[in-house]
Amino acid sequence: MKWCSLLTDHFKQFWKRQTFLFLVLVIGVTISFFAFNSLFGTINYTTTNIAQNMYRTYSLDFDGQYHSSDQQKILDLIDQDDEVETVVFMTIDQEKPLIVGFHATSTTNLTNWYSRSEGRFFTEEELNSSKKIAVVTDDLYVPIDIRWREHPFHLDGIDYSVIGLSSDFTIPHLFTDRELQDEYYPNHNNYMNVENEDDQTNTVWSNEPGTAVIIPYKTYLEQGYSPNLVRIEYKADCYNRLPEFQKQLQDLFPQATVIPPGQLDERYYDSVKETVMQAVFVIALALVNILSLFTFWLWTNRDTFRTYRICGARQGQLFRVLAIQWGIIVLLCFGLSRLLQFALQPLAEYLNISLTLTIPQILLILIGGYLLTLLLMSRTLWQICFSKKSLVFRGWNG
Numbered sequence: 001m002k003w004c005s006l007l008t009d010h011f012k013q014f015w016k017r018q019t020f021l022f023l024v025l026v027i028g029v030t031i032s033f034f035a036f037n038s039l040f041g042t043i044n045y046t047t048t049n050i051a052q053n054m055y056r057t058y059s060l061d062f063d064g065q066y067h068s069s070d071q072q073k074i075l076d077l078i079d080q081d082d083e084v085e086t087v088v089f090m091t092i093d094q095e096k097p098l099i100v101g102f103h104a105t106s107t108t109n110l111t112n113w114y115s116r117s118e119g120r121f122f123t124e125e126e127l128n129s130s131k132k133i134a135v136v137t138d139d140l141y142v143p144i145d146i147r148w149r150e151h152p153f154h155l156d157g158i159d160y161s162v163i164g165l166s167s168d169f170t171i172p173h174l175f176t177d178r179e180l181q182d183e184y185y186p187n188h189n190n191y192m193n194v195e196n197e198d199d200q201t202n203t204v205w206s207n208e209p210g211t212a213v214i215i216p217y218k219t220y221l222e223q224g225y226s227p228n229l230v231r232i233e234y235k236a237d238c239y240n241r242l243p244e245f246q247k248q249l250q251d252l253f254p255q256a257t258v259i260p261p262g263q264l265d266e267r268y269y270d271s272v273k274e275t276v277m278q279a280v281f282v283i284a285l286a287l288v289n290i291l292s293l294f295t296f297w298l299w300t301n302r303d304t305f306r307t308y309r310i311c312g313a314r315q316g317q318l319f320r321v322l323a324i325q326w327g328i329i330v331l332l333c334f335g336l337s338r339l340l341q342f343a344l345q346p347l348a349e350y351l352n353i354s355l356t357l358t359i360p361q362i363l364l365i366l367i368g369g370y371l372l373t374l375l376l377m378s379r380t381l382w383q384i385c386f387s388k389k390s391l392v393f394r395g396w397n398g
Helices: 003-017 019-055 068-080 170-175 178-184 217-222 236-252 266-300 302-310 315-350 359-376 378-385
Strands: 057-061 084-091 098-104 116-119 133-137 153-155 158-166 203-205 212-216 229-234 257-259
Touching (some): 057 236, 133 153, 302 315
Antiparallel strands (some): 057 229, 084 229, 153 158
């Protein structure tokens, strides 16, 4: 009995005679893989994006000594230094909103700098323009007001078109280091609830502290804002050159205090711990689900494989049939889980959840899930494929 024929015949029988079981098996394993995939994105966002942003970001404290020459030096860094990824100008006043001029070389991953509530962030074209557009705090608007785009934001005599709303975690994102925030903008860890919608002019305005107003950096400079703090983030592949960049900044801005990247503070450790615990729990549930379905599949097919043994199928042939069939099912379910992810991508973007996986992560999930299920079910496989006791079947004892 050739194992290839054995494989195809059994797979056809499994599909025709046990269609419901096959569909349940595929759906269950697909959901489990979808959980694995989503967790990789969530853990990557929590432990990598925020942390790497902290580890690569220097802060320049000008302490009221910011001059036009300093502005030109920063603009030169933006235009000429390929290692610079993000520059954040911050005008800090304890009695006013936090005004932020934002520059980034790419808009593909800026969620480590702000937390989106509704709408969108700037495009690359908008970030390099002097348009009067802004991303502002969502609590300035009535929660049920879906027409927030119709309300300009009034700040220092200028009406800004609002393209997006940020949540209450944006200010901690902008500072990233708790000690940095406590020093420069204390007591504003949460946004204050304000009711200041002007029904006559249809304009939202606020001079309340605890509000973050993010605008393109060219708009920020054009309006004549002077930063108290400038944050410069370098690219990830330049991590080993950070000491060199620190010396460069000290030479360029001798009157400023160069604050090196801080360490993860307690709130981020707590966030990482919580995410990891949730991940462990979901992974355990997903693994139990896969193993349960695999066990049930083996158990429902035990008589068929015993019959193959009686008819002359060798042990190695049965093992290859089992391994290949389970591999096909795993591959099918993994592909379906990825299609499900792509279908849910718009919802994930709205909820600010990362579902993007790297190729090594995809291979790890695919190969690791397959090998792990085979390893953990090795005893069952041995009993079905190799144990002589499996020949005792419906009164037949050989």
